[in-house]
Amino acid sequence: MKKKKRLIKFFCLILAVVVLAVWSYDNLTLKTVETTLTTEKTEDEIRIALVSDLHYSYFYDNDKVIRSIKDTNPDIIFVLGDMYSRGMTGRIDKVIGFLEELSEIADVYAVTGDHDYDDEYKQKVTELKNVYLLDYIYRDVVIKDTKLRIYGINNVYFTDTFDLHNEFETPPEDRINILLSHIPSMPHYGDFGFDYIFSGDTHGGMIRLPWFGGLYYNGHILPKITYNGTITDKGLYEFENTSLYVTSGIGNYPIPLRFNNRPEICLIKIKGE
Numbered sequence: 001m002k003k004k005k006r007l008i009k010f011f012c013l014i015l016a017v018v019v020l021a022v023w024s025y026d027n028l029t030l031k032t033v034e035t036t037l038t039t040e041k042t043e044d045e046i047r048i049a050l051v052s053d054l055h056y057s058y059f060y061d062n063d064k065v066i067r068s069i070k071d072t073n074p075d076i077i078f079v080l081g082d083m084y085s086r087g088m089t090g091r092i093d094k095v096i097g098f099l100e101e102l103s104e105i106a107d108v109y110a111v112t113g114d115h116d117y118d119d120e121y122k123q124k125v126t127e128l129k130n131v132y133l134l135d136y137i138y139r140d141v142v143i144k145d146t147k148l149r150i151y152g153i154n155n156v157y158f159t160d161t162f163d164l165h166n167e168f169e170t171p172p173e174d175r176i177n178i179l180l181s182h183i184p185s186m187p188h189y190g191d192f193g194f195d196y197i198f199s200g201d202t203h204g205g206m207i208r209l210p211w212f213g214g215l216y217y218n219g220h221i222l223p224k225i226t227y228n229g230t231i232t233d234k235g236l237y238e239f240e241n242t243s244l245y246v247t248s249g250i251g252n253y254p255i256p257l258r259f260n261n262r263p264e265i266c267l268i269k270i271k272g273e
């Protein structure tokens, strides 16, 4: 009997170690995901680093994120929102310091998400050098010999009458037109004429199961079974004239519970066809 108890204790200990190891790997390590997109609008190679959903945590190695971004050798960096969690305004200065470090690597273009929308944060971002907050504006940028137009919106809750055509004129054909939007809501801007849309928000469904994919999407548990719309929760999605890329981001909310969906930064290479 005593031997059996000791055996059960031993297996419980092994199980706890395995669970802790898997959890640490899936929640505290960082990977760099590389994707190449092609277009006839350039003959260059444009290197874009994506950072999203940091949900700034003292628990996470934020310096590692900076180092990894630097290693991608980006021409430009896009920050896609949720850099701190809702209400955690005490972390705003930390995030500002983080953005400042990013801006020493390359120019940063940022949008806010459904957490990091405080006026104090937005004001401090606009005061940073080489960091551009895109709040229903666009900026024209030239990288190497390629002309880009980078649009950003901060909208996370779309009204029935929302129409991007009321906000911007039709994108010019001689530029690579890019939208940064925290929420990957293709029905709201898929037909606008962007070449590429970059989004975050989904956290990749947090837990990703074989065949089922993400556990959570747009208010639905196991969306592959329960959701009738198109699921765009992680990776590249090709539409008629637009490519949508959704990064599952780095951090967590409300608790660190990623599985099979490690924190990530992304290197997007845009090349000629």
Ligand SMILES: [Fe+2]
Binding pocket: 053, 055, 082, 113, 201, 202, 203, 253
């Ligand atoms: Fe988020």
